[in-house]
Amino acid sequence: MYKNTKVTIAVKDFNIEQTLECGQCFRFKKIGHMEYLVVAHNKLLRIKQMENKIQLYCELEEYHAVWAHYFDLLKDYCSIKEQLVRKDDYLAEAIAYKPGIRILHQDPWETLISFIISQNKQIPHIKQLIEVLSNTYGDLIECYQGQPYYSFPTPTQMEVACEEDFRQLKLGYRAGYICDAIQKVGMGEVNLELINQMTYEEALRCLMTIKGVGRKVADCILLFAYGRFEVFPIDVWIQRIIQAYYFENKASLKEIITFCSHYFGQYAGLAQQYLFYYARDKKIGKL
DNA sequence: GACCAGGGTAACT
DNA sequence: AGTTACCATGGT
Numbered sequence: 001m002y003k004n005t006k007v008t009i010a011v012k013d014f015n016i017e018q019t020l021e022c023g024q025c026f027r028f029k030k031i032g033h034m035e036y037l038v039v040a041h042n043k044l045l046r047i048k049q050m051e052n053k054i055q056l057y058c059e060l061e062e063y064h065a066v067w068a069h070y071f072d073l074l075k076d077y078c079s080i081k082e083q084l085v086r087k088d089d090y091l092a093e094a095i096a097y098k099p100g101i102r103i104l105h106q107d108p109w110e111t112l113i114s115f116i117i118s119q120n121k122q123i124p125h126i127k128q129l130i131e132v133l134s135n136t137y138g139d140l141i142e143c144y145q146g147q148p149y150y151s152f153p154t155p156t157q158m159e160v161a162c163e164e165d166f167r168q169l170k171l172g173y174r175a176g177y178i179c180d181a182i183q184k185v186g187m188g189e190v191n192l193e194l195i196n197q198m199t200y201e202e203a204l205r206c207l208m209t210i211k212g213v214g215r216k217v218a219d220c221i222l223l224f225a226y227g228r229f230e231v232f233p234i235d236v237w238i239q240r241i242i243q244a245y246y247f248e249n250k251a252s253l254k255e256i257i258t259f260c261s262h263y264f265g266q267y268a269g270l271a272q273q274y275l276f277y278y279a280r281d282k283k284i285g286k287l
Numbered sequence: 288g289a290c291c292a293g294g295g296t297a298a299c300t
Numbered sequence: 301a302g303t304t305a306c307c308a309t310g311g312t
Binding site: 289292296297300 | 301306307309312
């Protein structure tokens with residue numbers, strides 16, 4: 001029996017569909033028009049949006065303790081967007097296309113494993129693999145309409161598994177990477193609590209000691225879990241759109257990194273999400 | 288069947 | 301220091 005308590009919150013510059021479907025998170029399920037189930041921070045949330053208000057099926061206390069921060073609803077995105085729109089017409093168009101994106105505050109450990117899994121995979125498949133991983137090693141949170149939902153497993157919960165176990169879940173060569181992450185985080189060799197106090201370069205160096213974590217995955221963790229808005233993850237889509245828009249299709253990855261870190265400024269990460277969503281939907285640069 | 292997917296690593300020039 | 305094959309797996 002799912003809880004009946006409902007909380008209604010007024011929102012602006014927020015769209016639940018755009019925020020969940022823009023590629024930053026994987027544990028959500030569409031159950032209706034502008035209505036979703038979300039699993040995060042060991043909780044299952046049913047959320048529905050009607051224009052400028054959202055309904056959350058939880059206690060008000062839980063909204064303030066978990067979801068307001070998770071959806072980044074305490075921040076003023078209006079003024080941030082105004083600054084970004086002024087950069088150039090491309091960015092302005094991307095923002096106008098999906099103006100309701102917000103950068104989530106996801107759990108660092110879950111984000112680390114999720115983006116290790118994400119490499120060379122499409123989003124539906126990433127979602128499926130994370131689902132199986134959670135169903136196998138996580139805790140049962142609750143059932144919704146007969147369907148069980150599981151929390152994302154902790155390092156301790158995943159420690160019982162060996163590389164072969166992960167391979168059997170179809171994680172392929174990522175199995176070894178996940179084992180290394182469990183080892184390093186479990187042993188405290190990489191302390192995810194301390195990342196917040198580090199400079200960007202320090203955090204990058206620390207995260208990249210884990211096998212299977214390169215620049216792009218580390219950047220995603222810093223942006224999607226730690227809210228580092230200045231970080232600009234560069235994947236194949238962003239690379240294509242930056243090449244097409246700002247370099248006439250001729251620039252090396254290094255040139256692009258240098259350009260982005262200077263050009264987009266303190267809200268680069270949010271700009272990246274607008275551009276990513278736009279490029280992916282419009283298939284910019286795709287053959 | 289070839290080719291690609293929100294990449295990273297190791298082994299090459 | 302900058303490129304390139306290879307990595308498991310599923311989808312088109």
